[in-house]
Amino acid sequence: MISAMAAAPQPENEAQRLERLLNLGALDTLPQSAFDDITSLASAICGTPIALVSLVDRERQWFKSRIGMEATETDRTMSFCAHAILQPQQPFVVEDARLDDRFHDNPLVTGQPNIRAYAGAPLVTAEGLALGTLCVIDPRVRQFSPSQLQALQTLAKLVVTLLQHEEARQKEEERRTHEAQVEHERLVAMSTSGLDLKAYISPDYVYLHVNETYLAYWGCTLDEVVGHHVRERLGPDLFDGFIQPRLDRALAGQPVFFQHLHPYTAAGPRHMEVALLPVRDAHGAVIGVVLRSHDIQALKEKEAELGETVALLEHRTREQQRFIHIMSHDLREPINSINNFASLLEADHLQDLPPMGQRYLGYVRMGGLRMVSLLDDLLSYVQLDNQTLKSTRVDLQRLALDVLDDLSSARERTQGQVELQALPAVTGDESLLRLALQNLISNGLKFSRPGVPPVLQVSATETGGFVELSVDDNGIGIPVEHQKSIFEIFQRLHSRKEYEGSGLGLSICRRIAELHGGTLTVQLSTSGGCRFTLHLPTVSHAPL
Structure with missing residues (x-):
């Protein structure tokens, strides 16, 4: 029908x-x-x-x-x-x-x-x-x-x-990707088009030879340059006070390098990277100077653009942090009110409510507590960018044992086992490293397979100036196609109904690794679960 x-x-x-x-x-x-x-x-x-x-x-x-x-x-x-x-x-x-x-x-x-x-x-x-x-x-x-x-x-x-x-x-990420592509194409074009400006100058400052690029920048013919004094082309102000002293040093046998904003007739003012190289005869006597000028105008413009971009990104970062702080604090007050009144209702009138009402009250309590947890994690993530590292020698073995003590209730609840191998010492911020390790072990206990108690291994190796601190689990694993996006803020592969969490834990761990000059990576473990690895620099490679 x-x-x-x-x-x-x-x-x-x-x-x-x-x-x-x-x-x-x-x-x-x-x-x-x-x-x-x-x-x-x-x-x-x-x-x-x-x-x-x-x-x-x-x-x-x-x-x-x-x-x-x-x-x-x-x-x-x-x-x-x-x-x-x-x-x-x-x-x-x-x-x-x-x-x-x-x-x-x-x-x-x-x-x-x-x-x-x-x-x-x-x-x-x-x-x-x-x-x-x-x-x-x-x-x-x-x-x-x-x-x-x-x-x-x-x-x-x-x-x-x-x-x-x-x-x-998303638009900011797309903009950065587009700018990177445009910049790549621009650099390719710069490297394949045009030649450096070249000139051969005699000891008495006369042009003996110039290339086509040199003529194009000045907008003149070969006859107008070759055989003429450099002073005629550059003018007395530029030649006498700036170029001649450098030519004299090159004619004395010393290579000279400098950057200069050059007023070309045809090309206009251009930032140039200039080399004046002595030319010697068979006996070692200087018989002239080769001038080689490389146009770095695009590079200078890019430096200025990058400076503006950095300033803009810093401003946007500050505004984003301010927005998240305001959002968190403005939301915390009504959420606290909900939690407080729910607690009073539970304490004084729980028995007066029918079973359905008691269940709905539980929903209120759980929702409020989850929102508080989310706001706390959000503030922790934002505050990482403003935190100054308190670098000390950190005994990872002792730190891991402390973390296991903190997670004892979670281990009992999940019947999880954590095998701890010998761990070295590193230089870093102990409180941040504790937070990162606690998040990784907690995730391993949480994201377990139904009916399979979690088994974790915590190990470390030292390679190439880095300590690789790894946490392996036998859990549900992360598909390869999601192994990059999982570190993004608020990214979750599962609904809250399946697994609790704010979607911020791995973002916090990765940021902690970056603050220490390292990285956080993920791959499938031999047991089919995940292997998260914190790459932390050793003492000699730690950031100052």
């Missing part, structure tokens, strides 16, 4: 909306813990088993984050969110979908997930384009309170901010 349900009409700005959604670059991307934390919080606040960040594409709605829903997308014709984006300035609420002519025969209502109540806050950009919704779904007929709808709208604004932040990060 064909459903008689009516699909939502398209918004008037559908073309612009779809173009903005495509340019955002968020469709079909990996799960990210920041979005999962928001959907968890929305589910907890509204007391629903399902919460989604839904992006409404041309023919489908795709879920950037999902709690309580297995499907990653559904057809747009069945989408509640396609109706919600038609009123971008207010939440879209359905209390009983069976009584709504738009949805009563919708397959999502008549079948799984048996939608009854729905509330969606549109994700609206600064241009007023509704890209999708942050929505919550309940299989029970119900109402949503004004405070719940207000919270949903606030969280929807945060989703838009995160989407735009990810878009800016």
Whole structure:
């Protein structure tokens, strides 16, 4: 039987909306813990088993984050969110979908997930384009309170901010890649086009020979140069005060090298790298000077551009850090309020709540604690760039034993074993190295195969001035195609339902390695899990 349900009409700005959604670059991307934390919080606040960040594409709605829903997308014709984006300035609420002519025969209502109540806050950009919704779904007929709808709208604004932040990060990466390609092509062109300017000058400062490039820069003929005094071509000011003293040193047998902004007639002012090389006869007497000038104008311009780029990147980094700090502190206050009131409710009224209420209260507590953990990790990541290394001699053996003590409860919970081999000493910041090692071992315990207790090996080797500190595990492993992206901030290969985490741990570890002048790499271990290796410089190679 064909459903008689009516699909939502398209918004008037559908073309612009779809173009903005495509340019955002968020469709079909990996799960990210920041979005999962928001959907968890929305589910907890509204007391629903399902919460989604839904992006409404041309023919489908795709879920950037999902709690309580297995499907990653559904057809747009069945989408509640396609109706919600038609009123971008207010939440879209359905209390009983069976009584709504738009949805009563919708397959999502008549079948799984048996939608009854729905509330969606549109994700609206600064241009007023509704890209999708942050929505919550309940299989029970119900109402949503004004405070719940207000919270949903606030969280929807945060989703838009995160989407735009990810878009800016992607565009910055694309810009840098494009600039690198343009620069490569420019350098290739420079190395294959044109020759150095060359001239042969006699001891009495007369041109004996010049090449075609020299003539082209000056815009003159061979007859206008050869046989003429250098002073005629350069002018008295440049020759007497600058060039002649250097020619005299070359004529005395000393090679002379310098850089100079040269006022060529045809080419205009150009930065040149100049060499004046003595020419000797068979007896060693200086009989002239070869002038060789290399055009470094492009290099000088690039140096200036790089200086501006560095300043711009430093400014953007400061602004990004400021944004993350503000976002973290502004969010921490309401999250702390949620956690505090949830604790009071749990302490004083837990027994008064029905089992369903107790479970929803647990959702609130878990969502709030996850958000606090995310904010803490985010601040730790940002603060790494402003932290001064406190380099001392660090005994990795003792450090690893301390970390294992800190993770004793995690080892007991997972029944994990950690085999510790003999580890050397390095020079570094002990607190940062402890954090890196703790994250790597904790990940090995966490990302284990179902039903298989984790087994880890911590070892080290010294090669080429570096200590390679490795953590091997027998866990789920990381596919080769994801082994680079896994170090990016907020990148996760698994949903929060499968494995807890903020998506920041490996980013923090890699940044700690970089601060020590090293790197962090990953490869498949012999047991099918992962082998993470911290490459740390030894004492003689440590950064100052």
